[in-house]
Amino acid sequence: MTWTARLQRLLTTVEQRFPVVTELANRLLSTNLLDAGTRLAAQAFLAAVPVLFAVAAFAPQSMRDQLRDSLRAMFGLTGACDEELQRVLTDPAGKSLRETTGVVGLLITLLSATSFSRAMARVCERAWRLPRTGARAAAWRWVVWLLALVLVVFLQGPIRDGFGAGLWLGTPLLFVVATGVWLWTQHLLLAARVPWTRLLPGALLAAAATSALGLTARLYMPTALNRALSEYGALGMVLVMLSWLIVLCAAITFALTIGAVLADEPPLNRYLRHG
Template sequence: MWRSGQEIELLHRSMAFAALFFVTLVPLLVVVAAAFPSRGSGIADWINEGLALSGRSAKAVGEQFASKSEVLNTTTALSLAALAVFGISLMAAVQRTYERIWNLRPGAWHAVWRQVIGLAGLIAVILLTTWHGLLPHDATAASVLRVGLSVCGGVLYFWWLQHLLLASRVAWSALFPGAIATVAAFAGLRVFSQLVFAPLIVSNAVSYGAVGSVLVVQSWLIGVGYTVYAGAMVGRVSRDDRSREDRPHQDEAHEDP
């Protein structure tokens, strides 16, 4: 894992993921979430959920985004189309990293439709995780249902996303461990965020103003990049380990006659 991380330059790719996500996808999510029929406040709900924020820290993040009515009143069809085009660059970066992890040649340029579908799937997953209209009113039942949907939906999405962006060049069975590892890493990131990032949001907002909250969110997005890419690396390493374990048995089978 350590060697693989060095070979694909995991730190630099995670920082590029965070920058692309914040610059290209967050504005698109702000608009789409504002038009989504939910009782929440849009993209701020997803960030608060991912960072496990509540109280003053959640309020500090929510203040960085305009209200739903303000977003919808100032958005044009041209700006929305431009945001969608820019958002595809994030999926292109994820695809290139997946190909590097699995040591595959870059996909054909005309297969950009895979990136479009992957982007649409990502937006759908993010919006569904913050759509409170699907959850029961009982707090305990809502929490259990949210966790179950997040885990199952996350595993299915990252399993499917790898298969989609890699153009079916890697078997489904080889991609499944990476999907599980990605979701497990997200759970660890959530715990870390609750312990470290949540207090930092409040202190940075007091010390540096709005930019302090933005820096913490950006740092969290770097962690998201780590989880997405490191999870796929786990899948690659586990497949290589299985191949090494199977090779001696194959050699013994050839020697038996």
């Protein structure tokens, strides 16, 4: 028997004994997940910037302070980047933004930011191979998901600090919260078309990926952001943040897709069939 025949026989055996491996390989190869993650990252960035300025313009100072503390906790901001963030979120800057944008500008900003919600919904639907939800039925879900995500970002500082207890509690708490977020995200944006239990593998994988990237961001991002700001100005900061978002969103896209395959294939499908 030639080595080619042996390899073919081995592949056939793997396909028969572990169909999940075959399906997973097919899904990862047939779907351009990296492109989907890149598009999701672009929409995340386009949503994050106007929302940040909207908060700076209309939120009370206490909320702006909370957001600044959470962003510091997420990215370990120091030096020039921290000063830039503080400049955006200070009261004089907010007053200027209010005069520039107005309430109508705020509403347009929030509506345009739902493009990120729509992109995330499409990632979930592709992972589960479901058709798109009609805009009329899904519109309120996009807004609710975006507002909930903003709330989660606001709470990142206390969560990562374990509400004062430190990293020993903050780290597992971050994972638990992330699992709940991604479980609920799929349920909401898929319009409850998939049972909760089948959503769990993807939620756990996405939580593990986002928690790991979130914790390591504190080690890498401060130096990278300050260096980019000193060498290339604000454009350098944009490129660094966009690069990090591409990695994060690609990880989420892969995690949700892998989770959907694991939930649909044996052996997990026998335990996750009912929600």
